[in-house]
Amino acid sequence: MPTVTFGNRSCELAQGETVLDGLLRHDIPAVHACKTGSCGSCMLRAVSGQVPEVSQIGLKDAWRARGYFLPCVCRPTEDIEIGETAGDIRVAARIASLVPLSGNVLQVRLVLDGPFEFRAGQYLTLIAGDTLARSYSIASIPSDGPLELHVRRMPNGQMSTWLFDDAHEGDAVRIQGPSGECFYVPGRPDQPLLLVGTGTGLAPLYGIVRDALACGHRGPIHLFHGALRPEGLYLVDELNALAAAHSNFTYTPTTDPIERAVAGSIPKLDGYRAFVCGDPAVVQLLKRKIFLAGAAMREIHADAFLPSAA
Numbered sequence: 001m002p003t004v005t006f007g008n009r010s011c012e013l014a015q016g017e018t019v020l021d022g023l024l025r026h027d028i029p030a031v032h033a034c035k036t037g038s039c040g041s042c043m044l045r046a047v048s049g050q051v052p053e054v055s056q057i058g059l060k061d062a063w064r065a066r067g068y069f070l071p072c073v074c075r076p077t078e079d080i081e082i083g084e085t086a087g088d089i090r091v092a093a094r095i096a097s098l099v100p101l102s103g104n105v106l107q108v109r110l111v112l113d114g115p116f117e118f119r120a121g122q123y124l125t126l127i128a129g130d131t132l133a134r135s136y137s138i139a140s141i142p143s144d145g146p147l148e149l150h151v152r153r154m155p156n157g158q159m160s161t162w163l164f165d166d167a168h169e170g171d172a173v174r175i176q177g178p179s180g181e182c183f184y185v186p187g188r189p190d191q192p193l194l195l196v197g198t199g200t201g202l203a204p205l206y207g208i209v210r211d212a213l214a215c216g217h218r219g220p221i222h223l224f225h226g227a228l229r230p231e232g233l234y235l236v237d238e239l240n241a242l243a244a245a246h247s248n249f250t251y252t253p254t255t256d257p258i259e260r261a262v263a264g265s266i267p268k269l270d271g272y273r274a275f276v277c278g279d280p281a282v283v284q285l286l287k288r289k290i291f292l293a294g295a296a297m298r299e300i301h302a303d304a305f306l307p308s309a310a
């Protein structure tokens with residue numbers, strides 16, 4: 001079986017075992033979250049030995065060339081020596097503020113110690129301590145200054161409990177990314193836009209709508225934000241103010257089933273560009289409904305907030 005050497009520790013992998021699982025089984029600390037090769041948080045660098053191509057899918061060409069790979073989907077067939085990512089992959093950051101937006105949603109603002117280019121609506125990996133990593137959508141637009149995240153409290157959730165109960169302004173974290181294709185691309189400024197999210201699915205949409213308006217989008221922009229209870233709706237004043245300032249923007253907060261709220265207001269979605277974010281089951285349902293209402297599948301951009309496997 002192949003042996004993985006990481007710093008001064010080595011471990012032999014079991015049959016079919018991934019590098020990440022092998023490291024964790026040997027109590028070798030490794031940052032990780034999704035364990036499916038999508039969030040990228042576990043990325044490491046192959047110093048010697050060949051890693052399978054599948055473990056580099058989705059990585060930038062420049063990263064692949066430097067030997068970066070995703071250990072959560074890497075099952076090597078030969079011995080490899082691996083190392084940490086370089087400083088340009090993970091950006092050091094500090095918590096600038098922690099402000100409740102509702103009973104169970106916290107606004108987390110981060111100031112960064114290095115450059116971080118992103119499009120409003122993408123997501124990043126937030127890393128706290130040595131190994132805790134989770135994906136969060138970016139609610140700010142690049143011109144805002146600090147990066148803004150909206151974090152929902154999960155019962156017994158490792159990252160959200162830390163942020164709600166233990167984190168303080170000034171605490172050091174790291175971020176990695178950005179990732180995701182759910183963002184506004186300028187062009188076709190008269191196309192109607194539909195943005196739909198539940199819970200903290202509002203975070204990327206809050207960035208996308210402000211980005212589209214800043215880019216001069218002229219077509220109608222409809223934002224629907226759903227929550228189970230009225231207290232789950234947040235940024236209501238800010239979004240109402242945005243709607244008052246832009247005649248092409250309408251904002252609909254709702255506690256009704258979100259797909260019904262959308263269908264009741266806009267039954268036909270031919271020609272629309274849609275952005276859908278939040279709970280995975282709701283995102284799946286909305287994508288289907290929006291397609292059936294006439295939007296082309298290539299015009300439906302979605303981020304499902306899948307739970308971490310950690």
Ligand SMILES: Cc1cc2nc3c(=O)[nH]c(=O)nc-3n(C[C@H](O)[C@H](O)[C@H](O)COP(=O)(O)OP(=O)(O)OC[C@H]3O[C@@H](n4cnc5c(N)ncnc54)[C@H](O)[C@@H]3O)c2cc1C
Pocket residue numbers: 123134135136137138150151152153154155156157158159160161200201203204303304305306307308310
């Ligand atoms: C692309 C992407 C973007 C995301 N953006 C955001 C965001 O903007 N804001 C935000 O709050 N979260 C977002 N998430 C979810 C986030 O990454 C974490 O999964 C979430 O914050 C819970 O982390 P935790 O450490 O607090 O809980 P964990 O310690 O990971 O989980 C605690 C318990 O809760 C369960 N659990 C976790 N998530 C869910 C869920 N969604 N449904 C049901 N059970 C669950 C776990 O299985 C576990 O039993 C996003 C996820 C993805 C993949």
